[in-house]
Amino acid sequence: MFLLLLALDVFCVIDVIQSREDEVRNLPKIAWLVLILLFPPIGSIAWLAAGRPQSGPARYSAYERAVPAYPEYDRPGRAAGLTPESDEEFLRRVRERAEEQRRRAAEEKKRREQLGDA
Template sequence: MLYFGGLFGVITIAVWIFCLVDIITTPEGDCRNLPKMGWLVVVLLLPLVGGVLWLIAGRPEGTRAYRPGAYERKTPGFPEYDRPGRFAAPDPAADEEFLRRCRERAEEQRRKARGEG
């Protein structure tokens, strides 16, 4: 079993590794109070004190361990709606005609699927 000294050492190493990885993955312009390389040197030379200083004074504000969508590619929601020349009815009569043709086509596809030919 780990005694207080051993547990303290494990916690120190865990904080040190977490802070090093956090500094390395933080974008250059987001670090507060020191440049990124300055924080890296402080945490490398003073493991516990540097790590606590990074967490308090250097880490970007509003940083959470998990940010939904942070690592996902940004894609447009419905690119077909942004397509030039997309059908948009200029008047209600043209819209009704378009909807009527859609219904006829859907009914024809249903008949073909049932085998009514």
């Protein structure tokens, strides 16, 4: 029984050390390591139940990590032009919006000037 618990502790310590910091759940890696070393059977079981990284298709190695260079491009609802025509339509709407903002700003400036003169 002692050898089984020792093997579990060694396995868990190695697993903590090899896990990436951003994938470890609930506590920092160092806290899990201390917990496993100070409370061998309880810490090991807690690591396996609550700290170990989730396994599955979403887990990548350090070199295969799919992190976009510009995460704002992955926002839901972001419209990306699929054709040159849709890009042109988007640019046309941007220009129209900018012109409308310039017109409103000019009207506001003119109104402020008139209020200042009165």
